[in-house]
Amino acid sequence: MDIPSLTIDAVREGLLARRFSAADLAAEALRFAEAENPRTAAYLHFSPERALATARRVDQRIAGGEEPGPLAGVPMAVKDVIVTQGVRTTCGSKLLAEYIPPYDATAVERLEEAGAVLIGKTNCDEFAMGSSNENSAFGPVRNPLAPDRVPGGSSGGSAAAVAQGTAVFALGSDTGGSIRQPASFCGVVGVTPTYGRVSRYGLTAFASSLDHIGPFARSVKDAATVLRVMAGRDLRDSTSAEAPVPDYSALLDGKVKGLKLGLPREYLKELTSETGALIHAAVDVYRSLGCEVREISLPATEYAIACYYIIATAEASSNLARYDGVRYTFRSKQGETLSDMYRNTRGEGFGAECKRRIMLGTYVLSAGYYDAYYLKAQKVRALIARDFARAFQEVDAIVAPVSPFPAFRLGEKVDDPIAMYLSDIYTITGSLAGIPCMSVPCGITAGGLPVGMQLLTGHFAETTMFRLADAFERTRI
């Protein structure tokens, strides 16, 4: 069994033809993932008992002649900010090093019900805060394609696991680019659906108005299948959307003739690098497929970084207030009084990036600054969303870069938080608007590093996004 080349279809076919059992596949996938993990540290821990239990359930369904589910037996990895009942969930933080959640995230519950097999939990930046995976309390992840480089962040472990082939798909979370950027750096597909498309129940909150769960996969079709399974209304998340969920992967026919694509002037004018050349080449592919390409303008783009880092840190500062040493495993041994215990627990438990963001968020929300920063940022956010709404009256989708550069070296940017924040420019705008966006591999640099192209569509127009991504992917194979 060649684990790294598996697809959802291949697993299904193998199971139904009785070439292997789900239990055999789970055992083999676990063995492979554990053997490969020292190369990248993509996983923080494995979940063999749970994997085998799900696999046996799938085998029983097949033996009983039942439909085993659209993801039957498919090995999956889940970012360690998404809770799994009975399986340690650390959020990449020392504070939660021993935390065993008492419930499952809705997304995980739905995927397992569809037959997916949880191999393990993946490494990430602490509480999903970072763009390189170097902020994990348990050490960085290495890019499987270039071990001296970062896999991107914050869902670096999930991207690396899929690129390395130890899982057929993985779940990540995206607040400002944390799925798309690592997907781009690792050469896999990464999808941030419409805000509210997938329930956030069980996703550890970072910035609630911006947080998304989304899939990584090695093909557009597999990512589309996974999204369909986990999408849809969930009563446990009041922000989850009612909108019907189409059968995305059944709608992928390679035909994109006549679709109108927008190229944002503000994104491409400064992008003269190899990344820019690869995006332009991808746009030419769309032209050759019969798409109409026109330049569009998203004028509020230059304010997006400031806007995002105010809103995201403000929300983070209140979401992270719950880690106070009372309920969640870690408590400082220093401090005689309750308030000393709070302060010491948080001072010892949080890493440098979380502290920076808690401080920034607390500052922008503090008396005298709320209007100038937080309220102002919310107004700018409305203007950014308005830019996109206007653009989608003119075009069906937007093509953009994901990151200004490919995977950088470990340690290269750790001392410059502002440079790290600025590199999120192309992913942050879509996050603020809450629209679906994804990264699709579109080429390799001369140095051998993958580059992703970003596709963005209007709210709930994932089908168009997937159709475009799939049509492009077909030209590459």
Place this chain on the structure above:
Amino acid sequence: MKITETEVRYVAGLANLELSDAEVVKLQADLSGILEHMDKLKEIDTEGVEPMAQVLFDAGETATLRADIVEPPLGNQPALANAPQPGAGYFKVPRVIER
């Protein structure tokens, strides 16, 4: 916008975050740089723009409300299972002194 050392310590107090002196120095520099970048927002005119607190879609007013039916709660034992110091069905904490 520069932030002073006193402000850094004040904000750390609001956030219940114990910081070392070295961390205070580093955060003062980092936050000053970041806030300087954020001052860019002063350039853009937002007169008459409604603040966007949440991504909103067309939906009925009660679309986000579930039926008012009591469902089984998590339960005392699972809720306490991760507590650093549980006792007699409660979370135990050090003595409380008004700040």
